[in-house]
Amino acid sequence: MSCITNELIQKYIDGETNLEERVFVKDHLTNCESCESKLIAHRKRAIDIKNALNSLTENTIGIPPMILPLQVNKRRLVLKRRLIYALSAACVLLFCIIIFPTNRDLKQNEISMLQSFDEDYDANLPISQQKMIINVVDPTGKVTEFYVE
Structure with missing residues (x-):
């Protein structure tokens, strides 16, 4: 009986084997102690690599606060614009009345x-x-x- 390759052992650990390969690996591991020790060594190495990678990263994850865009009421914006336009027109009219007074005296020849x-x-x-x-x-x-x- 031929022993399991390292690639097949890694696929078995990662869960990437199909049904036939899984059955073959399980049957072989019950009969072959050297392949079983290879499997244990591969699993230990995978766990050590995961732990090493996890130690490089911080355990705390900073989640930024959720900022929702302000819901704009279009009708309110239209009303605000109309109010601004009306106030602007009133200011211009008042300015014209102050600058150009209309209470001029009639001249002698005006009727x-x-x-x-x-x-x-x-x-x-x-x-x-x-x-x-x-x-x-x-x-x-x-x-x-x-x-x-």
């Missing part, structure tokens, strides 16, 4: 005209055929009304 339509406004007629009231305010504050038909 203000206000026009409005009579109550009997007909939407089917062109604007040139509508009855209008034109109010003219001169610089002294006198109001003159004109009726245009």
